[in-house]
Amino acid sequence: MKKIALAAAIAAIVAAPAFAQTYPNKAITMIVPFAAGGPTDIVARIVAEPMSRALGQTVIIENVAGAGGTTGITRGAGAAADGYTLMMGHMGTHGAAPALYPNLKYDPAKDFAPIGVAAGTPIIIVGKKDHPANNLKEFIEWAKKQGDKSNHAHAGIGSVSHSTGILLNSIMGTKPTFIPYTGTGPALNDMMSGQVDYMTDQIVNLVGQINAGTVKAFAIATAARSPALPNLPTTKEAGIDGYEVSAWNAVFAPKGTPADVVKKLEAALNSALDDAGAKKRLDDLGAVSPVGNDRGSIALQKLVETEVARWTPVLKAAMAASK
Numbered sequence: 001m002k003k004i005a006l007a008a009a010i011a012a013i014v015a016a017p018a019f020a021q022t023y024p025n026k027a028i029t030m031i032v033p034f035a036a037g038g039p040t041d042i043v044a045r046i047v048a049e050p051m052s053r054a055l056g057q058t059v060i061i062e063n064v065a066g067a068g069g070t071t072g073i074t075r076g077a078g079a080a081a082d083g084y085t086l087m088m089g090h091m092g093t094h095g096a097a098p099a100l101y102p103n104l105k106y107d108p109a110k111d112f113a114p115i116g117v118a119a120g121t122p123i124i125i126v127g128k129k130d131h132p133a134n135n136l137k138e139f140i141e142w143a144k145k146q147g148d149k150s151n152h153a154h155a156g157i158g159s160v161s162h163s164t165g166i167l168l169n170s171i172m173g174t175k176p177t178f179i180p181y182t183g184t185g186p187a188l189n190d191m192m193s194g195q196v197d198y199m200t201d202q203i204v205n206l207v208g209q210i211n212a213g214t215v216k217a218f219a220i221a222t223a224a225r226s227p228a229l230p231n232l233p234t235t236k237e238a239g240i241d242g243y244e245v246s247a248w249n250a251v252f253a254p255k256g257t258p259a260d261v262v263k264k265l266e267a268a269l270n271s272a273l274d275d276a277g278a279k280k281r282l283d284d285l286g287a288v289s290p291v292g293n294d295r296g297s298i299a300l301q302k303l304v305e306t307e308v309a310r311w312t313p314v315l316k317a318a319m320a321a322s323k
């Protein structure tokens with residue numbers, strides 16, 4: 001029996017480089033764990049196109065929504081580790097989720113082959129167009145008066161919009177009614193028709209609507225203003241100290257994906273980030289593209305570990321405060 005096992009192991013080792021030499025020889029699926037049209041989907045579709053060109057095979061987006069993105073990520077984590085199933089995860093699925101899902105079916109830091117960050121995405125506090133508040137201070141006063149009468153939209157427990165929203169409410173001391181969606185694409189549609197009052201969402205989903213005046217932005221939760229929205233004050237300028245949050249979107253493969261395949265995928269993502277068209281689209285949407293050592297699998301692994309460690313106590317405290 002031992003001889004057969006040894007032969008199989010040798011065959012696998014010998015085959016690995018050959019497998020990587022032929023990879024990819026068919027289309028690649030990238031799971032986006034939220035509904036089409038939201039920030040995760042937007043970033044994925046922008047980088048998928050130049051990645052397809054770099055790899056010589058189409059990267060097909062598959063939206064698998066639910067449970068704040070953890071449904072799609074769980075499916076991706078269980079896929080064959082052959083480089084043909086990727087995931088676009090983010091600060092929610094691979095940072096906040098462990099604090100909010102006691103029985104999470106994956107470990108963000110152990111169950112993936114990280115490929116690299118695709119986009120940093122500052123968070124914006126945004127309300128419906130006819131929201132009575134006209135600045136962040138008025139918004140906070142309004143939110144405090146509403147009790148549970150205000151409708152706060154998000155993309156499911158543990159999503160970026162949910163976790164950054166919990167944090168904002170804990171700072172404001174507010175307890176709104178949460179309205180969950182399968183993504184902040186659909187949430188934004190309802191906000192534009194006035195059905196929900198506010199949310200905290202990623203800039204790439206909002207720049208167009210803010211500039212069109214179909215939603216009302218109150219502040220951006222970064223230390224400096226965004227070049228994409230130079231007139232939008234930071235939370236600190238507008239009156240909230242201590243609410244500085246940014247999200248990020250990143251490409252993952254299942255754990256066990258061959259190292260040579262990971263290298264090819266890293267190179268394809270980097271070529272997408274350097275692609276003039278993709279870079280312009282992401283810059284115009286306010287994304288912050290990773291450069292240098294912030295790119296690639298090693299940096300992403302460190303980011304996941306740091307973000308889980310950062311968000312776990314913050315969210316547990318915020319959840320306790322909301323009780």
Ligand code: MLT
Pocket residue numbers: 034035037038039040041069090092154155158159160161162182183184185202
């Ligand atoms: C979220 O975590 O809020 C998601 O990014 C929303 C989305 O991409 O639809």
